[in-house]
Amino acid sequence: MQNKGHVVSNVKLIEVESTKQLESMITAVSRGLSQTQKSLPCWLFYDTVGSELFEKICQLPEYHITRTEKQILQAKAAEIIQGVSQDISLVEFGSGNSDKTRLLIDAILERQATLHYIPIDISSEFLLQSSIQLLTEYNRLSVTAMAAEYQAAMPILVEQSISPALILFLGSNISNFDSGEASIFLQQVGKHMSPSDRLLIGVDLVKETSIIEAAYNDSSKVTETFNKNLLVRLNREIDANFVVDQFDHWAPFIESESRIEMRLVSRIDQSVFIQETGESYNFNKDEYIHTENSYKYTITHFNEISQAAGFEIEQQWQDEKRWFSVVMLRLQLNQEK
Incomplete structure (x- = not known):
């Protein structure tokens, strides 16, 4: 695995070239299209x-996921941030354009002077554009953007001295994993967390x-x-x-x-x-x-997956219709390092 780091328009960009990124498009396509x-x-x-x-x-009227999650964050961002450590870093898996993240950035900068934000996304060009835009909006923000797949990014995070950190996995991206994959992903994240870190996850719930x-x-x-x-x-x-x-x-x-x-x-x-x-x-x-x-999850099912991965739900916030939940996870006491 090779990492290329350079600074572009005040954004520190780390591009993680994993074996999967370099050669597996061909492998994945060949394997996937050869199956029954x-x-x-x-x-x-x-x-x-x-x-x-x-x-x-994410802006479509039918796509309730982004809209509902954003409503929760708009209403509860200050309360969410009150529950985490002081002087935190902010890490985000699957950051996209960081639109909803701005609500949390605002809440964090209400109580600390500066913030180090580490967005992680697979599309290097899109990630860089979004990061540069953020720096034009926030003069107390520094950004280390990681163009990488989630698993490849995790060991690199350790080198960034991020703790205490609030780690985000919003947009119900967890929904792309089946139960086993979700548990493995959470376990992998947990291995790189300290007791003072928190993991905030958006979860789309079962509905009509x-x-x-x-x-x-x-x-x-x-x-x-x-x-x-x-x-x-x-x-x-x-x-x-x-x-x-x-x-x-x-x-x-x-x-x-x-x-x-x-x-x-x-x-x-x-x-x-x-x-x-x-x-x-x-x-x-x-x-x-x-x-x-x-x-699509029930909270009971998501709690079971979280516990199996070594986490416990510290707090959760839902919309009035109970279509969506934003869940704060912490390491279980026997998992803390």
Whole structure:
């Protein structure tokens, strides 16, 4: 693994080149499309175009996740920050444009003179743009931006002397993991936390199916464009020849799994050739590529996952409809280092 660090417009940018980033697009695509149930990993969504499309999704009227989480943070940011240590750093996995994060930055700077913010996102260009914008808005903020996958970023965080820290994982990004993956992720984060650190997670809750499905099948078709952009990226970066319009977007809620499944459904019998894998992949009409999961939790289930990973819920905040929860986790006493 190689790390490249440099300063751009007062942003310290650390680009972590992991084995996965360097070579696994080809490997992941070849493996995923060779399975009986074809699939592609959701990290492939987030080139610069994909990141920008996702920010548009977050503004859609059907996409309750961002709006509801932001309402909670607007109402409770000061209370959230009162519950953490003084003179903290702020770390964020999957930072995006840091829009909701500004509410917490404001609350933190109400009680301390300066703040070190460490956003982590997979899209280097988008991350840098967002970080530069933050520095134009906050003269008491310093930013170390990490362009990396979550797992690759964790050991680098230790070198940043961040404790005490408030670590953010907002937007219900935890929903992209199944229960086992979520527990492993939390365990990995916990290994790098001290007793004074806190982990703040946004969790989308189980609700009426029609509300859930509307969030991923919006009427303006931005989510469709986001999903199909994955194929555009494969055409560009590994010389695939997907005919994008021969696939339909569909994201049903699978009640038995309590998850949304993002799918790209083949409209016809067709074959796709990818130059970089040297392989052709056959699709029957109505066969689909599974591109993402988004699990919906009950608080009881999320608490079980957290406890299994060595955490306990210290506090939580929900909206009036109980559609969404912002959860503060701390290490269990027997996990503290």
